[in-house]
Amino acid sequence: MGFTWTIVALIVALGLTWRYLGSYMAAVFDGRVHFLGWVERPIYRALGTSPEHEQTWKRYAGSLIIFSGVSLGLTYLIFRIQGSLPLNPQHLGAVPPALSFNTAVSFLTNTNWQAYGGETTMSYFSQMTLVVQQFVSPAVGIVAALVLVRGFSRRNSSTIGNFWVDLTRCLFYILLPIAFIAGIIFVGQGAVETLAGTVSIHDALNGVTQTIARGPIGFMEPIKQLGTNGGGFLNQNGATPFENPTALTNWLSIYLILSIPFALTYTFGKMVGSIRHGATLLVAMLVIFGSFLAITSYAEHQGNPAVAAAGIVSQPTGNMEGKEVRFGDTASALYGVTSTNTSTGSIDTAYDSLNPMGGFSMLGGMMLGEVSPGGTGSGLYTILLMAIIAVFIGGLMIGRTPEYLGKRIQAKEIKLAGLGVLVMPLIVLILTGIAVSVHAGRIGPLNAGPHGFSEILYAFTSQANNNGSAFGGISANTPFYNVAGVIDLLVGRFGVMIPVLALGGALAAKQVVPAGLGTFRTDNTMFVGLVVGVIVVVGGLTFFPALALGPIVEQLSHGKFF
Amino acid sequence: MLINLRRSIVMAVIAMAFFGFIYAFAGTGVAQLFFKSQADGSITANGSTLIGQNWSATKCPGHPLGSCVFQGRPDDLGPYAAVICASNAKNCTPSSGGDNPLVANGVNGESAATNLGPRSKVLLADTKELIAYWNARGVNPTPDLVTTSGSGYDPDITPVDARAEIPMVAKATGIAPATLDKLITRETQGEELGFLGSNYIDVLQLNEALAKLR
Structure with missing residues (x-):
């Protein structure tokens, strides 16, 4: 009963957010919102640019890449010298080079893969630097999506906006206010927010003295979720009560994660002048999200096989291994699906201990390219790539040059979309193949048997999709996994984003063909089916053999333990 | 190229100031002011x-x-x-x-x-x-x-x-x-x-x- 109401509350809240945040974001990017002009203008002056100064897609992409490079360098530098910087009450030393580089890349790419334990590795200064990337990386994702949206909304245009202006507006008008308000709720519920160091307390009742890690955690939480970042302050992320103290903050986390990615479909519809097209993509996202939610909440409501075999057959509260009592089985399942169907990767439960079909769902959400609803920005641009492929297939069926929103989809566009769609599976399967073939890769997993393979597959799937969650048993802080991870992260992020920017540029330059009688409809149920079909066929067929060796064989090995 | 490099550095510094420090310090300030016990760890x-x-x-x-x-x-x-x-x-x-x-x-x-x-x-x-x-x-x-x-x-x-x-x-x-x-x-x-x-x-x-x- 409680779970039904949890879902109902979520649907109502997200429905309102879709409508109103969606149109607000469109207004922000069209330059119709000005209440923070006094912050914006000095920034533009310092940057030497202005909203009137538009860029071509190549200059836009160049600004994006150079800015990313500078952010990466700065973040890396701070990790390396954190020992000499202030805000380090635990006197933690420099983060080792390979780990620093992996982590800097991971936060830059909106992944937040964490090969380290936060409370024992990062000073408060370093954690604050990570928060900077938690604001900037989702903003970069959103502006990249914006370029593609403008590709459809503009005609005969050689420019697609100004990177610096879009970035600034996204940061100050959208991310900052929502995160700050949500932060107050997190802290009010019990999330820790202090610059004082660890605290030691002696409990007279049991004679135990505890030393408890603390830090500026409460205000990292909302941007971690809102920006679909996922990287927490503490090792066990949203499972720890200091990050996620109550069932209410748990629900709020889920809401924050889904709000921007879903609302961007409205923004898209608004900007291209057809809300129906945005709603069509929204429905496709919901179909996939709902399917994974059904599988996971059912799977996790079943008992844990090892606990059952040990003698406790009746497990009415579901699989509680790795789960927190205050959330329970189904809310944890909902959180997991939310986190892996977006590029978030935060956790409120140990994914490694999910039942086989629960783990399958986590992997599946990422393998379908994270489009349901996907990361902030990246979800929208990835599903638009899928929609372009779907239009192409539809065009082949009826024998007409495919069009989407009046723009002809020709060889160049299809090549770019195909590239963007295939980069992720390619890098995941190659790196997983290498990892299981070499000793350095095989020593990573904690678990034996098919679950060990799943841990490796999960690691590369998560990084290529910029998700950042893990089957946490894997020992990822090794030279092999740190280096392979960096390749995975960068290819998965920029290997998709650059084709998207190029596609946006190519589309913006095109004429609009007026819709005729023979035009293939891209705003109806049939098209939803076609898009979902393309997503499932591309992701499903590519990864099915790998999934069969991992979670599927684990599910089927009744009574066997590894 | 060079102008982008300069802009990137300026933007990185602005982002560090706003989202690294001002955000965290303002957040900690609000938390310590209104929710002292929770913010300190519900000790x-x-x-x-x-x-x-x-x-x-x-x-x-x-x-x-x-x-x-x-x-x-x-x-x-x-x-x-x-x-x-x-x-x-x-x-x-x-x-x-x-x-x-x-x-x-x-x-x-x-x-x-x-x-x-x-x-x-x-x-x-x-x-x-x-x-x-x-x-x-x-x-x-x-x-x-x-x-x-x-x-x-x-x-x-x-x-x-x-x-x-x-x-x-x-x-x-x-x-x-x-x-x-x-x-x-x-x-x-x-x-x-x-x-x-x-x-x-x-x-x-x-x-x-x-x-x-x-």
Whole structure:
């Protein structure tokens, strides 16, 4: 009963957010919102640019890449010298080079893969630097999506906006206010927010003295979720009560994660002048999200096989291994699906201990390219790539040059979309193949048997999709996994984003063909089916053999333990 | 190229100032001003109500260790570290004792789960030992009492879990089971807003209330 109401509350809240945040974001990017002009203008002056100064897609992409490079360098530098910087009450030393580089890349790419334990590795200064990337990386994702949206909304245009202006507006008008308000709720519920160091307390009742890690955690939480970042302050992320103290903050986390990615479909519809097209993509996202939610909440409501075999057959509260009592089985399942169907990767439960079909769902959400609803920005641009492929297939069926929103989809566009769609599976399967073939890769997993393979597959799937969650048993802080991870992260992020920017540029330059009688409809149920079909066929067929060796064989090995 | 480099550096500095420092300091300011106790970690006289503790080593004269208090869920090493270490030797420091966040996973200061898969032999063996531990204390354990949480220091148990521990606590403290049952009812916290999450009991608060009864 409680779970039904949890879902109902979520649907109502997200429905309102879709409508109103969606149109607000469109207004922000069209330059119709000005209440923070006094912050914006000095920034533009310092940057030497202005909203009137538009860029071509190549200059836009160049600004994006150079800015990313500078952010990466700065973040890396701070990790390396954190020992000499202030805000380090635990006197933690420099983060080792390979780990620093992996982590800097991971936060830059909106992944937040964490090969380290936060409370024992990062000073408060370093954690604050990570928060900077938690604001900037989702903003970069959103502006990249914006370029593609403008590709459809503009005609005969050689420019697609100004990177610096879009970035600034996204940061100050959208991310900052929502995160700050949500932060107050997190802290009010019990999330820790202090610059004082660890605290030691002696409990007279049991004679135990505890030393408890603390830090500026409460205000990292909302941007971690809102920006679909996922990287927490503490090792066990949203499972720890200091990050996620109550069932209410748990629900709020889920809401924050889904709000921007879903609302961007409205923004898209608004900007291209057809809300129906945005709603069509929204429905496709919901179909996939709902399917994974059904599988996971059912799977996790079943008992844990090892606990059952040990003698406790009746497990009415579901699989509680790795789960927190205050959330329970189904809310944890909902959180997991939310986190892996977006590029978030935060956790409120140990994914490694999910039942086989629960783990399958986590992997599946990422393998379908994270489009349901996907990361902030990246979800929208990835599903638009899928929609372009779907239009192409539809065009082949009826024998007409495919069009989407009046723009002809020709060889160049299809090549770019195909590239963007295939980069992720390619890098995941190659790196997983290498990892299981070499000793350095095989020593990573904690678990034996098919679950060990799943841990490796999960690691590369998560990084290529910029998700950042893990089957946490894997020992990822090794030279092999740190280096392979960096390749995975960068290819998965920029290997998709650059084709998207190029596609946006190519589309913006095109004429609009007026819709005729023979035009293939891209705003109806049939098209939803076609898009979902393309997503499932591309992701499903590519990864099915790998999934069969991992979670599927684990599910089927009744009574066997590894 | 050069102009972009200059802009990137300026933007990186602006972002660091706003989102690294101003955001964190303003947040900490608001938190410390309006929610001081929560922001400091919900610390009470005997510990944080949000961080589970190791109750299994509590001295109970004349009775097994930890039997005169309600125990929380096992952590990565179990509240029964010594028991678990025998089978899960990979990352184990037996002397460390469980439930202390600073020793979970054998790494000083980290929260951690077992990360054992649903068909893990190690998990099967650990669970058997945990069941034996509870049975030896007259408790028929619920699933929560033999599984490790996500954080490794779950501060809560459900009312059902607490009731399962009544035989053990009643025997060691001499308090009537009916009185303990009433105590559990009184300490149970409902679902958030009436529908979010599960009913739960904070083990620290339950034991503080229990101490007052004795």
